[in-house]
Amino acid sequence: MDLSVSIAGIKFKNPVTVASGTFGHAEDFYDDKELRRLGALIPKTVTLFPRQGNPPPRIVETPAGMINAIGIENPGVDIFITDKLPLLKAIGIPVIVSVSGANYEEFRILVEKVNAAGVTAVELNLSCPNLGKHSLVAQDPAAVERVVRLAKKHSRIPVCAKLSPNVTDIAQIAAAAEQGGADALSLVNTFQAMVIDVEKRRSKLGNFTGGLSGPAIRPIAVFMVHQVYRRIKIPIIAMGGIMAPDDALQYIIAGATMAAVGTANFIDPGTPLAVLRGVEDYLKRHGMQRISELRGSLQS
Amino acid sequence: MKKIQGVYKITANQKISGSYYHLKIAAPDIGRGVLPGQFVHVRVNDGLEPFFRRPFSVFRGGKSLEILYDVVGPATKQLAAKRPGETLDVIGPLGHAFTLPDKNIRVVVLIAGGVGIAPFLTLTDKIRLKKLDKILLYGGRTKANIVSLKAFRDNGCRIHVATDDGSAGVKGRVSGLFSKIPLDPSTTLIYACGPRPMLAAIQSFAAQHGMRGELSYEEVMACGLGACLGCAVQTRKGYKTVCHDGPVFPLEEVVF
Ligand SMILES: Cc1cc2nc3c(=O)[nH]c(=O)nc-3n(C[C@H](O)[C@H](O)[C@H](O)COP(=O)(O)OP(=O)(O)OC[C@H]3O[C@@H](n4cnc5c(N)ncnc54)[C@H](O)[C@@H]3O)c2cc1C
Ligand SMILES: Cc1cc2nc3c(=O)[nH]c(=O)nc-3n(C[C@H](O)[C@H](O)[C@H](O)COP(=O)(O)O)c2cc1C
Numbered sequence: 154m155d156l157s158v159s160i161a162g163i164k165f166k167n168p169v170t171v172a173s174g175t176f177g178h179a180e181d182f183y184d185d186k187e188l189r190r191l192g193a194l195i196p197k198t199v200t201l202f203p204r205q206g207n208p209p210p211r212i213v214e215t216p217a218g219m220i221n222a223i224g225i226e227n228p229g230v231d232i233f234i235t236d237k238l239p240l241l242k243a244i245g246i247p248v249i250v251s252v253s254g255a256n257y258e259e260f261r262i263l264v265e266k267v268n269a270a271g272v273t274a275v276e277l278n279l280s281c282p283n284l285g286k287h288s289l290v291a292q293d294p295a296a297v298e299r300v301v302r303l304a305k306k307h308s309r310i311p312v313c314a315k316l317s318p319n320v321t322d323i324a325q326i327a328a329a330a331e332q333g334g335a336d337a338l339s340l341v342n343t344f345q346a347m348v349i350d351v352e353k354r355r356s357k358l359g360n361f362t363g364g365l366s367g368p369a370i371r372p373i374a375v376f377m378v379h380q381v382y383r384r385i386k387i388p389i390i391a392m393g394g395i396m397a398p399d400d401a402l403q404y405i406i407a408g409a410t411m412a413a414v415g416t417a418n419f420i421d422p423g424t425p426l427a428v429l430r431g432v433e434d435y436l437k438r439h440g441m442q443r444i445s446e447l448r449g450s451l452q453s
Numbered sequence: 454m455k456k457i458q459g460v461y462k463i464t465a466n467q468k469i470s471g472s473y474y475h476l477k478i479a480a481p482d483i484g485r486g487v488l489p490g491q492f493v494h495v496r497v498n499d500g501l502e503p504f505f506r507r508p509f510s511v512f513r514g515g516k517s518l519e520i521l522y523d524v525v526g527p528a529t530k531q532l533a534a535k536r537p538g539e540t541l542d543v544i545g546p547l548g549h550a551f552t553l554p555d556k557n558i559r560v561v562v563l564i565a566g567g568v569g570i571a572p573f574l575t576l577t578d579k580i581r582l583k584k585l586d587k588i589l590l591y592g593g594r595t596k597a598n599i600v601s602l603k604a605f606r607d608n609g610c611r612i613h614v615a616t617d618d619g620s621a622g623v624k625g626r627v628s629g630l631f632s633k634i635p636l637d638p639s640t641t642l643i644y645a646c647g648p649r650p651m652l653a654a655i656q657s658f659a660a661q662h663g664m665r666g667e668l669s670y671e672e673v674m675a676c677g678l679g680a681c682l683g684c685a686v687q688t689r690k691g692y693k694t695v696c697h698d699g700p701v702f703p704l705e706e707v708v709f
């Protein structure tokens with residue numbers, strides 16, 4: 154059975170990966186042997202300079218999900234490349250590095266540094282809702298196209314644009330990224346949200362608002378992937394509330410090339426491998442030889 | 454030790470006093486490797502409500518894994534309804550343990566508020582045979598919420614109790630017992646676990662008298678593995694994760 158997928162000519166041995174910001178310190182938990190079975194790894198977004206992140210509390214539980222306002226805490230791209238990346242590369246599967254710039258110039262430098270570090274692909278996080286600005290790159294089609302075009306100009310490796318769901322028409326943004334030359338799209342990032350502590354009449358997050366993730370967002374994210382798949386030609390890395398094989402299958406049937414497990418890693422760190430096994434079983438059960446037979450096979 | 458995830462059988466789950474329960478799980482692979490102050494991350498059911506796992510200090514390790522818990526909300530309520538024979542999905546052992554006293558230390562003072570006493574039993578197990586003066590200062594709301602202290606007495610602790618309503622020990626907060634702490638920083642070590650205001654009071658008391666020690670801190674957790682960076686605490690060295698860098702921190706490090 155052939156589970157392999159490809160993005161911009163690069164082959165991944167299966168469609169299951171992990172979403173940025175949800176899989177740190179995996180080395181303490183997994184055997185390398187287990188990790189090596191995943192299709193790819195996408196570590197937490199790095200920025201040009203270190204970021205200390207948002208004040209606590211940074212997370213709150215919600216019905217079937219969570220809201221986070223981590224604030225892209227990270228050591229900065231240089232320390233990431235010297236201290237963390239070698240460990241990730243040593244696992245021996247493709248690493249897609251997520252970057253986020255505060256402006257075009259930062260995006261350019263980040264893309265160049267990541268290229269020089271020798272990774273499989275770069276993901277542009279255009280959609281983090283926690284940077285404290287009034288709007289996001291990911292909400293402005295012209296800005297999306299421009300960042301992607303710039304990144305492409307400075308990158309030898311494939312460029313993937315990660316989109317925010319906090320927009321009126323995500324297919325329009327997806328089309329702008331494709332227009333800019335993106336090799337793939339990741340969707341979705343988290344939905345802006347908040348929870349109020351009624352006794353204190355305050356937000357339950359130190360940063361006031363945050364991003365909702367987990368099964369609560371899955372039906373909306375599946376619909377968005379469906380909309381985007383209809384509009385564009387480039388591959389989609391889909392995510393949003395994948396807890397079990399069926400959830401990943403929904404995305405693949407809707408048109409996704411890869412499916413990333415995010416929040417579920419916090420609830421059951423065995424989820425990515427369980428999803429992989431489940432996808433395999435599904436293909437067997439349905440007598441399919443290749444994952445490509447399933448992709449975008451939604452009946453209307 | 455490598456972190457282990459498994460589904461284990463509950464062997465006992467008993468109410469011990471007030472809203473406190475004592476849970477035993479047959480998880481020898483986790484239980485045998487536990488160090489004092491480490492915790493386990495428990496999924497109380499297979500569904501989505503509550504969504505997160507819940508962290509609990511290991512009350513006692515070994516062949517069975519024991520947890521002492523206070524029923525305070527949805528997860529602990531569901532936990533209290535579990536019967537022996539049912540199973541729990543547990544990840545552990547997690548986090549940094551207490552540093553054991555070195556050879557210059559003569560007196561160890563454990564300060565616990567409420568269910569904060571949980572991580573101290575394994576600590577006293579470890580130092581039971583050492584020639585140390587072991588003092589336990591224990592504060593609770595009322596007599597009904599004071600756990601049995603026999604195991605601590607058996608481990609050689611001298612115990613002083615305070616309750617908010619005076620129904621056991623002296624009336625008032627555990628800070629009213631600070632006078633029992635020998636003020637010699639070179640030979641005395643403080644370990645603290647309990648509500649934040651109590652930890653803050655201990656930190657300032659220690660600073661005032663130049664005392665050293667460690668505290669165990671709590672924050673809401675998602676992964677428990679250092680992956681999400683959700684359990685950040687402000688320290689004098691920047692934000693740290695409670696699950697991975699903690700939950701045990703030097704007394705002076707956490708910023709309250
Ligand atoms: C390292 C550590 C060790 C702990 N050890 C013990 C113990 O030995 N015995 C014990 O009774 N309790 C312990 N706790 C606290 C215990 O985790 C909470 O009481 C429990 O999560 C409450 O869940 P609930 O749904 O019943 O109540 P909720 O209504 O959800 O919460 C009640 C309180 O628990 C805190 N809490 C809720 N969810 C979490 C979470 N995911 N992680 C951390 N805190 C949370 C909340 O801030 C709130 O103050 C420990 C916490 C930590 C961080
Ligand atoms: C705690 C946490 C941290 C995250 N950090 C990042 C990040 O650094 N960069 C990023 O692009 N997405 C980040 N995300 C978003 C996830 O990668 C994913 O897009 C989103 O959570 C939806 O998938 P899920 O419902 O499976 O979690 C984060 C999500 C969570 C819950």
Ligand code: FES
Pocket residue numbers: 673674675676677678679680681682683684685694695696697
């Ligand atoms: S709970 Fe995820 S990093 Fe601590």
